[in-house]
Amino acid sequence: MNPFEKLGIDEDFNPFYKELDIKTPTLVQKKVIPLLLADKSLVCRAQTGTGKTLSYALPLSEKIKLIEDESGPMTDKSAPYLVVISPTKELATQITKVFKSLAHHVKLRVRMLGSTSQKPNALKSFSYEVLVTTPTKLERGLKNKSISFKQLKALVFDEADQLFDMGFMKDVNGILRHVEFSETNISFFTATLSKQMELFFEEKFRKLKLEKVLLGEDKVQRKKVETFNIQARVSEKNTLLKAFLEKTAQGRGIIFVNQKNQITELEKFLESSLPKLKYRVLHGGLEAKQRELNLKSFVNKKAQVLLASDVAARGIDVKDLEWVFNYGLPKTAIYYMHRVGRVGRAGKAGQVFNLITEYDSKLITLINQVIKEQSDVDLDMIESKMKKTSKQPKTAKTKTKRVKQTKRSKLYKK
Numbered sequence: 056m057n058p059f060e061k062l063g064i065d066e067d068f069n070p071f072y073k074e075l076d077i078k079t080p081t082l083v084q085k086k087v088i089p090l091l092l093a094d095k096s097l098v099c100r101a102q103t104g105t106g107k108t109l110s111y112a113l114p115l116s117e118k119i120k121l122i123e124d125e126s127g128p129m130t131d132k133s134a135p136y137l138v139v140i141s142p143t144k145e146l147a148t149q150i151t152k153v154f155k156s157l158a159h160h161v162k163l164r165v166r167m168l169g170s171t172s173q174k175p176n177a178l179k180s181f182s183y184e185v186l187v188t189t190p191t192k193l194e195r196g197l198k199n200k201s202i203s204f205k206q207l208k209a210l211v212f213d214e215a216d217q218l219f220d221m222g223f224m225k226d227v228n229g230i231l232r233h234v235e236f237s238e239t240n241i242s243f244f245t246a247t248l249s250k251q252m253e254l255f256f257e258e259k260f261r262k263l264k265l266e267k268v269l270l271g272e273d274k275v276q277r278k279k280v281e282t283f284n285i286q287a288r289v290s291e292k293n294t295l296l297k298a299f300l301e302k303t304a305q306g307r308g309i310i311f312v313n314q315k316n317q318i319t320e321l322e323k324f325l326e327s328s329l330p331k332l333k334y335r336v337l338h339g340g341l342e343a344k345q346r347e348l349n350l351k352s353f354v355n356k357k358a359q360v361l362l363a364s365d366v367a368a369r370g371i372d373v374k375d376l377e378w379v380f381n382y383g384l385p386k387t388a389i390y391y392m393h394r395v396g397r398v399g400r401a402g403k404a405g406q407v408f409n410l411i412t413e414y415d416s417k418l419i420t421l422i423n424q425v426i427k428e429q430s431d432v433d434l435d436m437i438e439s440k441m442k443k444t445s446k447q448p449k450t451a452k453t454k455t456k457r458v459k460q461t462k463r464s465k466l467y468k469k
Contacts, residue, residue: 063092064113065120071160081106086268088114091209096241097266098215098256100248103396105270107244108153108213111139115209116157119184122208129164133178133196134203135186138210140230142217144169144189144343145350150213151187158185168192168202176201190218190226197233204233208240215243217393219251236263247392280395282407284419289412293324296382299408300329300360306377309361311394313383315340318362321382325362334360365390373397378406384415384422391422 058079060066072078080088083101090097091114101107119136123129129136139154141147147169154165164183169192178186179201186193186202196202210230212218218227234241241263245252248269256265287295296310312318315338325332335349335358353361354373365385376398385391398405411419 059088059113062088064088064117067120067161068113068117068157071157075156081110083107083268083270084110084113086270087111090266090268091115091240091242092117094240095266096260096263097268098243098245098248099268100245101268101270103246103393108150111211111242111244112150112153112157115211116154116161116163116185118208119163120161123184129182129184129206131203131206132180132182133201134182134206135166135184136206136208137185138193138204138207139185139187139213140190140193140211140218140227141169141187141213142189142223143214145346146214147187147189148347154185154187168196178202190223190230194226194229197230204235204239207234208238210234210239210241212241212243215245216247216249216252219249219255224255231259236260241265246396280398280405280407282395282409284409284411287410287412292382292410292412293321293328295410296321296380297324297328299380300332303408304360304378304380306375307356307359307373308376308378308380309363309394309397310380310382311363311365311385313364313385315364317383318364322362332360333358334362336362338364365394376405378408381407381409384409384411384418 057066057069057072059068059072062080062085083099083105087097087099087107087110091111099107099110115137122136139147139150141150147167151165151167154163157163158165163185164181165185165187166178166181166183168178168186168188176196176199178196188196193202197204212227218224241260243252243256243265285295310321312321318336318338322336325334335353337346337349337353341349350361352358356375379394379398381391381394385394395407398407409419409422
């Protein structure tokens with residue numbers, strides 16, 4: 056009996072573990088799988104890259120399999136047993152791939168509704184057990200009755216904290232109006248857990264008695280992520296980035312920029328100053344199809360650098376990233392944490408480089424304090440302080456480190 060069978064997952068899934076060379080459950084999987092198999096609703100907070108997707112995909116697929124063993128395959132149109140909600144299409148695509156890998160072995164039908172061009176009623180004529188979707192698409196589908204919750208057994212919110220950050224709460228509340236709570240288990244998976252989220256859970260789900268799986272990863276791991284703060288004038292940013300890419304950067308990484316118009320300007324600079332640099336661009340202003348192509352190209356190692364806004368800061372799992380370069384610091388602690396979370400995944404080391412202007416000194420001091428303390432973070436408190444300290448300080452007093460000079464990286468076109 057393998058370790059997953061001991062947790063209650065049927066042996067039919069064993070070929071899946073062999074296919075992906077999975078030897079044993081991660082900690083979050085050991086905690087979550089028994090709860091979901093026992094029909095519990097829960098909140099799970101765990102660091103990105105710890106196996107959260109499989110922690111719910113395996114047991115909920117097992118539950119669906121048991122239903123169909125007794126009742127036969129689903130025949131109703133667009134009335135899934137399981138719905139997984141993701142804040143972005145990119146993450147929805149990744150989750151769909153996981154479920155389809157499972158479905159190959161246990162014969163589940165999986166559908167995705169997330170593309171900007173895809174109509175909410177696109178799945179109306181199909182029967183399927185699992186739906187992966189974004190909040191707005193799902194809310195519209197429920198509203199126009201092209202999707203039904205009449206057979207819903209489980210509802211999962213993945214990257215739940217970003218649903219709060221990105222203004223999806225109106226859609227979330229609209230979705231919940233269609234849920235029969237006595238028949239449905241609800242789960243939230245998140246990397247951070249703010250007071251705002253805690254209050255929402257208490258208000259909306261008091262009767263469900265949400266179980267909590269809190270593994271303490273509401274923080275950046277200092278031992279695995281080395282941070283370099285580089286003081287700079289705003290006018291020096293492009294020059295410093297160019298020097299970093301030419302002399303310091305090794306391996307693959309992401310350059311984070313706060314606004315899509317800044318990305319366009321920076322792209323022009325890179326084209327003229329580093330014409331052989333292999334990079335792709337990802338931001339909310341691109342068509343959904345182009346975003347998918349650019350991300351796929353980067354994941355498949357056809358480019359060494361991703362130039363991105365915060366649309367890429369959450370849930371994108373690129374296993375071999377070695378560095379993150381913050382061309383501009385984000386305005387909230389949550390987004391800083393999840394940018395940093397792109398490296399140092401699954402125990403691997405990574406580096407973060409922050410360009411610090413005179414306007415960022417107090418902001419980076421607060422971030423440095425979070426990293427140094429290595430304790431649970433009151434994110435609401437930090438965000439409030441950041442907003443208060445966003446005024447222009449006279450001088451930058453942030454302690455900095457010199458950027459290490461390393462061998463020339465393989466970032467360029469042949």
